[in-house]
Amino acid sequence: MAAESLHPVQRPGRHIDLVLRFPSLSEALVALADDPSIIPVAGGTDLLLDLHRGGPGEPVTLLDLTPIRELRGITIADGIVRLGALTTHNDVAGHPELPVVALPLAQACLEIGSPQLRNRATIAGNIATASPANDTISALLALDAMVVIASNGAERTVRLDDFFTGFRSTVLQPGELITAIEFPTLGDSESGIWAKLGNRAAQAISVVHLGIVVDRADDGIVRDARIAIGSVAARVEVLHDA
Numbered sequence: 001m002a003a004e005s006l007h008p009v010q011r012p013g014r015h016i017d018l019v020l021r022f023p024s025l026s027e028a029l030v031a032l033a034d035d036p037s038i039i040p041v042a043g044g045t046d047l048l049l050d051l052h053r054g055g056p057g058e059p060v061t062l063l064d065l066t067p068i069r070e071l072r073g074i075t076i077a078d079g080i081v082r083l084g085a086l087t088t089h090n091d092v093a094g095h096p097e098l099p100v101v102a103l104p105l106a107q108a109c110l111e112i113g114s115p116q117l118r119n120r121a122t123i124a125g126n127i128a129t130a131s132p133a134n135d136t137i138s139a140l141l142a143l144d145a146m147v148v149i150a151s152n153g154a155e156r157t158v159r160l161d162d163f164f165t166g167f168r169s170t171v172l173q174p175g176e177l178i179t180a181i182e183f184p185t186l187g188d189s190e191s192g193i194w195a196k197l198g199n200r201a202a203q204a205i206s207v208v209h210l211g212i213v214v215d216r217a218d219d220g221i222v223r224d225a226r227i228a229i230g231s232v233a234a235r236v237e238v239l240h241d242a
Helices: 025-034 047-054 089-095 103-111 115-120 121-131 133-142
Strands: 016-021 039-041 061-065 074-077 080-084 146-151 154-159 165-166 179-186 190-197 208-216 221-231
Touching: 025 061, 025 146, 025 179, 039 047, 089 103, 089 121, 089 133, 103 133, 103 190, 103 208, 121 133, 121 179, 133 190, 133 208, 133 221, 179 190
Parallel strands: 016 061, 039 061
Antiparallel strands: 074 080, 080 179, 146 154, 146 179, 190 208, 208 221
16 A cells, blocks of 8 residues: 555654664763764654654664663752753652742643653653643743753753744754753742643643743732743743733
């Protein structure tokens, strides 16, 4: 049967020719520098679908990041939360401190997909795919997050609000890799919340999602607010003039 006669979901996508694995971040970055066409993969919950749905094409080589211990772990120190790039949504949802110091992100992580997906999908992957419907992005923007990006021999940090350049596009360059996400903990005068609207009660792609962090003075008056909204434009937007 010709591929053209099949339903789109039945048509073959791009073939995975090779999967590379390295125990260290430095080795992985050297491999990416040598061949920038290599595609990094962690949970793979979006990437594998994209390869399948993109139709036939040249075989791809994947770089499996899961063996790299340097990309794992959640740390909270000196008022800064650091999520390693392999941090999954369930890692965040099950962390004892994050619902206190980063409530919007913990709420978003609990609402993503199924338990099986939350065990695989990573926060960094949610950022890298850059879909405006990706729920954690609005939470992280409200928390004023930064993205730590590494390449062979270099590292840079980019504000998450500057990371996205359009629909599913980012400032990531060939050979670069997200290694961590960092953001300040909620202060004593700050509070935050995250919410979404979908077409069903669970496992729904967001029609709209919203992250909010407000800072109140002692008299209760809001003196600052960070509001981010997703699924309404080409990228998740921060409402700077709200």
